[in-house]
Amino acid sequence: MDKVCIIGASGKLGRYMVRQSLERGYEVVGVCRERSVDKLAEFEGRITVVPGPTNDREVIRKAVAGCDGVLTVLVPWRVQQYSSGTAQAVLDHAEPGARLVFSCGWHITKDGQDQYSWLFRTGVKVASVLARWARLVEIDDQVEACRRIFASDRRWTVVRGSDLEEGESQGLPVWSRHVGDPILASNLTRRVDFALFMVEALTDDTLIHEAPAIVSRVSESALAAQR
Numbered sequence: 001m002d003k004v005c006i007i008g009a010s011g012k013l014g015r016y017m018v019r020q021s022l023e024r025g026y027e028v029v030g031v032c033r034e035r036s037v038d039k040l041a042e043f044e045g046r047i048t049v050v051p052g053p054t055n056d057r058e059v060i061r062k063a064v065a066g067c068d069g070v071l072t073v074l075v076p077w078r079v080q081q082y083s084s085g086t087a088q089a090v091l092d093h094a095e096p097g098a099r100l101v102f103s104c105g106w107h108i109t110k111d112g113q114d115q116y117s118w119l120f121r122t123g124v125k126v127a128s129v130l131a132r133w134a135r136l137v138e139i140d141d142q143v144e145a146c147r148r149i150f151a152s153d154r155r156w157t158v159v160r161g162s163d164l165e166e167g168e169s170q171g172l173p174v175w176s177r178h179v180g181d182p183i184l185a186s187n188l189t190r191r192v193d194f195a196l197f198m199v200e201a202l203t204d205d206t207l208i209h210e211a212p213a214i215v216s217r218v219s220e221s222a223l224a225a226q227r
Helices: 012-023 034-043 057-064 082-093 118-133 139-150 191-201 220-226
Strands: 003-007 027-032 048-051 069-073 099-105 155-161 163-165 174-176 188-190 213-215
Touching: 003 012, 003 057, 012 027, 012 034, 012 069, 012 191, 027 034, 027 057, 034 048, 048 057, 057 082, 069 082, 082 099, 082 139, 099 139, 099 191, 139 155, 155 191, 163 191, 188 191, 188 213
Parallel strands: 003 027, 003 069, 027 048, 069 099, 099 155, 155 213, 163 188
Antiparallel strands: 174 213
16 A cells, blocks of 8 residues: 545535544545645645535545545535535546445445334434425435445445544454444444554555444443343
8 A cells, every 4th residue: 555545625524534644654645625725734744635516526526536444424515416426436446456445324225134223213314304495415426426435346344433523543443344333332442543543444445345433442341242
């Protein structure tokens, strides 16, 4: 892994991934909307920034050229198929053999075997309807984006994050294939560690074609599972 592209680099998760990739000695290309370029000022001279919408196929084609890995934050921005457009552009334009790692929430299911509480299902449904009505985000489009990823034969991983909090790193999160596993019950991860899992996945071939749901390794549920 020599060169990586981080799509959604200006967000909180994206900036953590930029820092961690640079610490590993990777050459970094970051993609973000033009109005967010200033958020990457701390990395000036250390990364290449490609400004533009992440669902713009030409922007993505330019950014991922020559990259061994692509880290993508799937953002359901507005009602314009932003997540699915981004995912499809990455799938179509990333280098052959590149490792593709995507981020999303626990509401995505790969095989239908995840077990969600009534409260969780209701919350997602209500949030989806209200957000779409307000034309703010399109949660269902994140589902469509992951459907396309799961159907692809590219070397992908979809990392499903729990609720997130800020704070110092607690180490690499633990994971399970299915929501409902008691190890995930605490439903909390440090954002910096979500980024860490994403970056580590680039070189972990055991995660190819997996959709790990993660939680902090020092959460109550994770520690209980280790006893």
